[in-house]
Amino acid sequence: MTDSTVKPPKAKTGPKKGFKQSPEHIARRKMWGAANPKWKGDAALVNAGRQRARRIYQHIGPCSGCGALRGERHHRDGNTHNNDSANIAVLCRRCHMATDGRLSAFLEMARAQQPKAVAARIRSCRMAEGLSR
Numbered sequence: 001m002t003d004s005t006v007k008p009p010k011a012k013t014g015p016k017k018g019f020k021q022s023p024e025h026i027a028r029r030k031m032w033g034a035a036n037p038k039w040k041g042d043a044a045l046v047n048a049g050r051q052r053a054r055r056i057y058q059h060i061g062p063c064s065g066c067g068a069l070r071g072e073r074h075h076r077d078g079n080t081h082n083n084d085s086a087n088i089a090v091l092c093r094r095c096h097m098a099t100d101g102r103l104s105a106f107l108e109m110a111r112a113q114q115p116k117a118v119a120a121r122i123r124s125c126r127m128a129e130g131l132s133r
């Protein structure tokens with residue numbers, strides 16, 4: 001075929017499939033924070049700050065409020081870019097939502113949309129905690 005409008009396929013960049021990446025490529029991938037040429041600092045989005053907190057504080061342990069095993073990172077001052085250890089609290093989802101003031105609105109919405117599921121969940125939680133709440 002001698003059609004001149006047909007473009008040749010784009011050459012793929014990066015290492016060939018099945019081959020290891022070059023040491024330079026691996027070193028470039030490991031540049032974190034301000035060392036990375038694409039670092040945005042505080043201009044990054046709110047979720048980027050949350051992502052940084054997850055990367056910095058990977059093994060956080062149980063909730064400091066109730067002792068639930070699955071903890072989340074809570075930014076005490078509300079600024080997700082402030083990932084100083086003094087600004088991070090370990091809370092479970094329920095304590096986190098209660099601290100942020102989202103829990104009552106969430107429960108209201110859930111009760112309105114799925115009353116049977118919410119009632120069953122509250123019953124099972126109370127049985128598991130021995131009616132402590």
Ligand SMILES: [Zn+2]
Pocket residue numbers: 063064065066067068091092093094095096
């Ligand atoms: Zn908790």
